[in-house]
Amino acid sequence: MKPYPFTAVVGMQELRLALVLSAISPAIGGVLVRGEKGTAKSTMVRALAGLLPSVDVVEDCRFSCDPASPDPGCPDGPHGGASKRRPARLVELPVGAAEDRVIGSLNLERALGEGVTDYQPGLLAAAHRGLLYVDEVNLLHDHLVDTLLDAAAMGRATVEREGVSVSHAARFVLIGTMNPEEGELRPQLLDRFGLTVEVASSRDPEQRVQVVRRRLAYEADPDGFADQYAEDDAKLASEIEAAQALLPSVRLGDDALRQIAEVCASFEVDGMRADIVTARTAVAHAAWSGREDVTTDDIRVAARLALPHRRRRNPFDAPGIEEEQLEQALRDAEPPQGPDDDGPGSGSEPPAEQEPPPAGSSDDQPGDGQGTQSGQQTVGSGKPFKARLFTLDGTGEGAHGRRSRAITDTGRTIGVKPSSVREGHPHLLATIRAAAPHQRARGRDGAGLELRGQDLRFALREGREGNLVLFCVDASGSMGAKTRMREVKSAVLSLLLDAYQRRDKVGLVTFRAAEAELALPPTISVDAAASRLEGLPTGGRTPLAEGLLKAANVLRLEAIRDPRRRPLLVVVTDGRATSGADAVARSRQAADLLAGTGVAAIVMDCESGKMRLGLAAELAARLGAEHVPLAEVAAESLAGAVRARTGRAA
Template sequence: MRPYPFTAVVGMPDLRLGLVLSAISPAIGGVLVRGEKGTAKSTMVRALAGLLPEVDVVEGCRFSCDPAAPDPNCPDAPHDTRALRRPARLVELPVGAAEDRVIGSLNLERALTEGVTDFQPGLLAAAHRGLLYVDEVNLLHDHLVDTLLDAAAMGRATVEREGVSVSHAARFVLIGTMNPEEGELRPQLLDRFGLTVEVAASRDPEQRAEVIRRRLAYEADPDAFAARFEDTDAQLAAEIAAAQKLLPSVELSDEALRQIAEVCAAFEVDGMRADIVTARTAVAHAAWSGRTEVSTEDIRVAARLALPHRRRRNPFDAPGIDEEQLEQALRDAEPPEDPGPPDDDGPGSGSDTLDGSGQLGDRNGEHGDRNGEHGGEQRAVGAGKPYRARMFSVAGIGEGAHGKRSRAVTDAGRTIGVRPPGAREGRPHLVATVRAAAPHQRSRGRDGAGLVLRPSDLRFALREGREGNLVLFCVDASGSMGAKSRMREVKAAVLSLLLDAYQRRDKVGLVTFRAGGAELALPPTISVEAAATRLEGLPTGGRTPLAEGLLEAARVLRVEAVRDPRRRPLLVVVTDGRATSGADAVARSQQAADMLAGAGVASVVMDCETGRMRLGLAAELAARLGGEHVPLGEVAADTLATEVRRRAA
């Protein structure tokens, strides 16, 4: 079935332009497409491959070397002179792909037995001189994202195994798509993408109807539908090819460079990558517009694509750019003889290219104080400023997802041993394999330098690293927690723990209990931003159904144990320990705590009790749960360090 035509996609000019500019200049560093599900992100990316010019490759080369300038270090060198022309490839990287599938693998058996380097190329080699597409890139393991971005930036991929190193060219346009509701990329990785584009479904009924009309027509007869857009796709492909040829001739003047530096400085972005990417994007836009000199308009467009995701100061900030600030920075950087752009009717009206899909405005929210009391019910109290929290972990050694919280057996980390014979997981352990094969060399009739190796000799490394956990917050939102200053402090502590969970790549969930019962305010997710939003709007009031909160937490953990059995849970109960809902509230709370302890759930009780006369109920709850008791004022890491120094004095 023919792919959906690129020019048949309705609307989304930002995404269209970002993809085209990256195709014109792969040095930009690719595009990250952020948006809700069902917005044609994948459709447009897959359609882009059909617009790229065909490439000449060395016939038989697995690494797509250019016949005009073959890579002398290519693993398949020396090359034949025969050339083959083929379309540019679109390589899709599955979220669950193993590292060897991505970067390639070395055949240890052949290295030991024959003394040759047998390298099997991975997806990075297949994507060379084409497109590499990662759907749901935010769900990809961090170390794989690092590998992809390093290769995209350096233009080469390197595989090192047991002292053997292989390197090959890997120049490609990297495109990632993600739904922010499922969790964000870490800022370090976010910054490595050249451009970012926000997409959302149109709210215009006519445009939505046209999307449906075209999609149904495509599904009914893909070939006939694609034929309708052959001419417009061919015209766009020709324009991309022309821009690629014009690109080396585009001049970036000193005035334009100063404008770029002024804009990046005005937005206080970290490092110099933003300046470099903005400059490359402006040059590509000038070539796309048929000009040989970068203009203010090129810089304006480039800044809108290159800067929004670099303005985040913490993971709870949404990417965005202030249009008025951008226009002011551009005016400030104009040379004196240039009167600058005419006055606008509103932000962003100076660009005909980036309109129609909504501006990327400044949506970085501040935690405001929305406290108000109406009888027994209170409106939400804003959270205080988050801080660096203590690190809590799950005891023992798990086998969970990649992360940075608790000890676990992983495929990365320090080698602590060898897996049992027959366990073919992870990377081969060279020394253990040689030791296993050595005693049998005479009986196997070894003749020569190479080892006689059998599959049963292979041993694989046992490595210990860190895993991410499921951190389930069970938060008391009853009236006893409702004092304005106390709830602000509680939310600041939970927000700090959420920030810690984000940094340690945990999954998080939120259970709240108040008034008559408990509810799952946020099902377990990797989106700590969603948890922070739910926490910010959490109201308080009513009695304290502690038992119901613990039972709901137990139910959530049972369900998650089925869905994600390798991810160990950490229950964080935020309460003053009171149980006031029902005549047998205390007894039922104790029974629920005993049940969680019996199930072996690791737990932390964050004690929110204040005042001179304290009942110590939260400490009793922690004892029943078999967990750690932490007063609210000791959640901060700095507080713990101060206490350790005081006791050591």
């Protein structure tokens, strides 16, 4: 069955351009495609492989060396034999792939038994001179993403293991797709992708009809449908090949470089990677347009693709680029014009005569972020602060993260797995010890070990895990004081930022009036949690029991879905229970129920005023939780108290 044709995809012009430019110049660093599910992200990436020119490779070389310029360090070299021509490959990397599958591994049995270095290539070798596609790249383990991006940037992959070093060429176009609702990539990883594109489904009914019609036609007759667009795909493929041939001849002049530097400085991007990627993209766009000189239009297109994701300072910043700021930066960097160049659009008008940009929407809103609707009040949060690390006691087995100690397949070796467990990284010394007593019985003759499969032992490694942080926030009327609620939101927002950096899962339960609500189911998308928190209204009575019971139910269900991820419950309340009959008794029963589960917890006491009832302290005692009076600690001290408590929690 033929794949869906690239030229048959409806719309998606920006994504189409970004993929084409990366195919023309792999040095750009690949493309990150962000968008909601069902927007043809994967379809376009898989179709792109059919447009790439075929490649000449050395026959029998597992690393796809170019016969005209073979890799001198190729593990299969030196080369001097026949060559063959084959289509460029599309290699897909599964989210659950192990590190050995990605970068390759050494055959330990042959290394010990025969004394030879038998390197088994991984996916990076298979993708050399082709496409490497990672769907849901935001769910990939961080260390694997680092490995991929390092290889994409350096053009080589290196395996250092068991005292043996193997290196091979790994130049490919890296394409990653992700749904932001499922969690963000860290800014450091975002920056390593050359280009980024935001995609969304069209709201135009006619275009949606066209999408459905083409998809149904393809499913009814894939080969026949693909044949209808074969000529268009072939034409596009030839245009890409022509642009690749023109690319080395494109000139990037000093004026163009100055414009690129002005644009990147204007948007205050960190480091120099943005300038380099923008320059490479502008050159590729000039080649795609058939020009031998980079123009302002090329730089404009490149900036729109290379800068939006580099402007994010934290996960709560929305990606994007302001068109007016871009145009102003391009104008500011335009070279001086001659006396005759005074026509429209020449850029000769002095800056003072430029019409000032309109005021931002934020200037038209109240500064304190308040709003009132149906008796509810919404108060914005203060500025988040840098949180200190907190960890759970013991050693977990949860998902990869950067918080608590856990047994993982990365990290430092602390021992050997039981002999029945045959997965992970081989442990050289333990394998030798297991094989040594049997050498005489196996009739070993000469040097080397007589090694068998049952001798292999695997390393037990300790790394870091991510935890589940569930916030249970009192949003009743007693919490509605502007200053207090802003402080509470600032503290919770800071803990969310810390959770993002530590790769935690977060959830948000709120309670007010007569019920509790799961405002955000547990997710790694902490920016979604921040958005829900920012818009959280306050008002009404305090259904404390309902909030605690809802939190207990969420933790129970999450323990079934993700049993390896250890939880922390953060209850934010003044301890009052005023909703319904027997509110106090029911809240005590709910607290006892939660305490019986053994969950690590902290109670942030938001009670204020001269006359205090101490209800939050009583709640903390029932939960077996740390009691932190919010009014007595600054924001940074509050975060430290949270971390101190979870450091003692089992």
